[in-house]
Amino acid sequence: MRFMMLVIPPDYATAEPGTMPDPEHVAEMMKYNEALQKAGVLLALDGLHPPSAGFRVTYKDRKPTVTDGPFAEAKECLGGYWMIQVKSREEAVEWARRAPMKDGEIIEVRQVHEFEDYTPEVQQAAEGFKEMHEAAQQKK
Amino acid sequence: MSERDIHRAIDAVWRIESAKIIATVARMVREVGLAEELAQDALVAALERWPQSGIPANPGAWLTTVAKHSAIDHLRRRKLLERKHEEIGRELEAELETAASFADAMAEEDHIDDDLLRLLFVACHPVLSPEARVALTLRLLGGLTTAEIARAFLVPEPTIAQRIVRAKRTLADARVPFEVPRAEERAERLDSVLAVLYLIFNEGYAATAGSEWMRPALCEDALRLGRVLAELAPQEPEVHGLVALMEIQASRLRARTGPDGEPVLLLEQDRARWDHLLIGRGLAALRRAEPLVGDGLPGSYVLQAGIAACHAQARTAEDTNWWRIATLYGLLMQVAPSPVVEMNRAVAVGMSAGPQAGLEIVDALIAQKALEKSHSLLCVRGDLLVKLGRYAEAQAEFERSARLTQNDRERRLMLALAKTCLLAAHH
Numbered sequence: 001m002r003f004m005m006l007v008i009p010p011d012y013a014t015a016e017p018g019t020m021p022d023p024e025h026v027a028e029m030m031k032y033n034e035a036l037q038k039a040g041v042l043l044a045l046d047g048l049h050p051p052s053a054g055f056r057v058t059y060k061d062r063k064p065t066v067t068d069g070p071f072a073e074a075k076e077c078l079g080g081y082w083m084i085q086v087k088s089r090e091e092a093v094e095w096a097r098r099a100p101m102k103d104g105e106i107i108e109v110r111q112v113h114e115f116e117d118y119t120p121e122v123q124q125a126a127e128g129f130k131e132m133h134e135a136a137q138q139k140k
Numbered sequence: 141m142s143e144r145d146i147h148r149a150i151d152a153v154w155r156i157e158s159a160k161i162i163a164t165v166a167r168m169v170r171e172v173g174l175a176e177e178l179a180q181d182a183l184v185a186a187l188e189r190w191p192q193s194g195i196p197a198n199p200g201a202w203l204t205t206v207a208k209h210s211a212i213d214h215l216r217r218r219k220l221l222e223r224k225h226e227e228i229g230r231e232l233e234a235e236l237e238t239a240a241s242f243a244d245a246m247a248e249e250d251h252i253d254d255d256l257l258r259l260l261f262v263a264c265h266p267v268l269s270p271e272a273r274v275a276l277t278l279r280l281l282g283g284l285t286t287a288e289i290a291r292a293f294l295v296p297e298p299t300i301a302q303r304i305v306r307a308k309r310t311l312a313d314a315r316v317p318f319e320v321p322r323a324e325e326r327a328e329r330l331d332s333v334l335a336v337l338y339l340i341f342n343e344g345y346a347a348t349a350g351s352e353w354m355r356p357a358l359c360e361d362a363l364r365l366g367r368v369l370a371e372l373a374p375q376e377p378e379v380h381g382l383v384a385l386m387e388i389q390a391s392r393l394r395a396r397t398g399p400d401g402e403p404v405l406l407l408e409q410d411r412a413r414w415d416h417l418l419i420g421r422g423l424a425a426l427r428r429a430e431p432l433v434g435d436g437l438p439g440s441y442v443l444q445a446g447i448a449a450c451h452a453q454a455r456t457a458e459d460t461n462w463w464r465i466a467t468l469y470g471l472l473m474q475v476a477p478s479p480v481v482e483m484n485r486a487v488a489v490g491m492s493a494g495p496q497a498g499l500e501i502v503d504a505l506i507a508q509k510a511l512e513k514s515h516s517l518l519c520v521r522g523d524l525l526v527k528l529g530r531y532a533e534a535q536a537e538f539e540r541s542a543r544l545t546q547n548d549r550e551r552r553l554m555l556a557l558a559k560t561c562l563l564a565a566h567h
Binding site for chain 2: 008011038039040041042044066083085086088090091094095123
């Protein structure tokens with residue numbers, strides 16, 4: 001099973017564009033990344049620019065509106081993630097416990113949906129989408 | 141936390157830490173079977189104490205410390221303590237008194253990698269049968285319990301337990317040293333390690349008999365071990381080749397079966413359902429392997445991964461670079477010749493140079509009486525005959541293929557193909 005370990009740093013919602021992580025903390029983080037890699041559980045990882053450098057697209061009546069960050073209403077926001085593949089939820093807990101996080105930082109861990117997790121109805125809908133897509137292509 | 145939660149948490153810690161603990165203890169006692177038992181004792185101690193005390197801050201260090209203590213006790217009891225051992229013992233005791241801090245754990249990382257590699261080489265030692273190597277590798281390196289291994293291989297638990305006990309005894313009787321083999325032996329022994337990992341992977345990828353098409357948990361176990369090995373022996377191109385091969389093959393797990401569990405062949409798979417994260421990882425592993433290949437031919441895993449990568453990189457089945465695949469199979473015939481490789485070369489040649497050229501290779505194989513019991517060769521021949529418009533002959537091949545396969549779902553697929561031929565012949 002796969003889990004996303006989502007990092008929520010404090011104050012990242014209001015961080016300036018171009019905000020860089022502290023090199024010392026990065027060095028510590030690299031050791032942790034290496035531990036995940038050596039254990040064979042790390043699938044992917046990334047760090048994200050702060051929301052002040054991003055934008056949000058909101059939808060009303062099916063119409064998208066683009067708003068540049070930062071977003072006043074957001075209190076918590078993502079700073080990065082790891083995706084790991086482990087045998088159990090407990091193993092994900094154990095890896096998250098070991099992350100060298102600073103005070104106030106949060107890791108939210110969420111399991112990645114496997115296709116088999118979906119109900120037969122949802123699976124069927126996903127299959128149907130593919131056929132619809134192909135039919136649309138042929139009409140063109 | 142309830143007692144049950146604690147036990148599950150301990151299982152998780154065990155899966156993460158057990159190989160390192162066993163490897164560390166094995167360096168002390170120089171015997172893998174004994175090391176595993178001493179590590180198990182530490183696990184038992186954790187199961188007794190942690191429900192009351194809670195899980196320690198550094199559970200790996202706790203377990204390692206306890207296991208090292210039992211190792212010292214054991215060495216004493218057996219009066220194996222010559223002066224050298226006593227010195228080690230004193231050093232260790234001093235170390236244990238200060239308890240394993242995080243800094244110590246870091247210092248230990250230096251030789252833990254070597255110890256893990258030794259452990260893997262011993263678990264895959266040629267003195268053991270392939271089944272024993274698989275069971276021991278999953279147990280010692282993968283952190284799987286006997287029950288989990290038994291479930292994965294669909295055999296009764298006592299069978300696996302016995303297999304592991306016998307394997308440990310064989311290693312002890314043969315006095316297999318706890319070391320990474322020296323230069324002249326290394327390549328061959330590494331082959332054995334890679335073969336064991338790939339065997340585990342394939343056991344998960346396609347059940348050879350019965351109606352269950354795949355058991356993906358074993359694929360994940362093999363991949364995990366492969367990724368671990370890639371960090372332990374990063375200079376070996378074949379290690380990265382195997383990892384690349386497994387990542388790319390695993391990327392197709394979701395696409396390999398249809399809604400009713402029926403198998404879907406590679407070229408008919410919905411490529412949108414391939415796992416592109418794993419494909420990316422596979423291609424990256426292949427890029428790690430390629431510069432490590434010397435002047436000679438690449439090894440068989442690098443070549444097979446190269447073939448898998450050709451499929452992975454084709455946006456549609458029609459875009460597949462069959463010329464390149466045919467060339468790679470040609471190289472594979474030079475480094476690891478086998479009728480199966482030649483059969484696959486026939487498929488690739490059939491797709492690039494044309495069905496007649498492919499059929500000639502298949503018929504040469506049949507003339508050599510190779511793969512006589514293989515349903516796959518008949519299926520390949522049937523497929524080439526369909527392309528040549530020889531439907532009646534093709535139908536007969538698919539029907540024979542259906543009689544030979546052990547897999548129920550494959551049988552149904554072959555019969556369906558035969559029926560298609562029957563209909564085509566009457567049009």
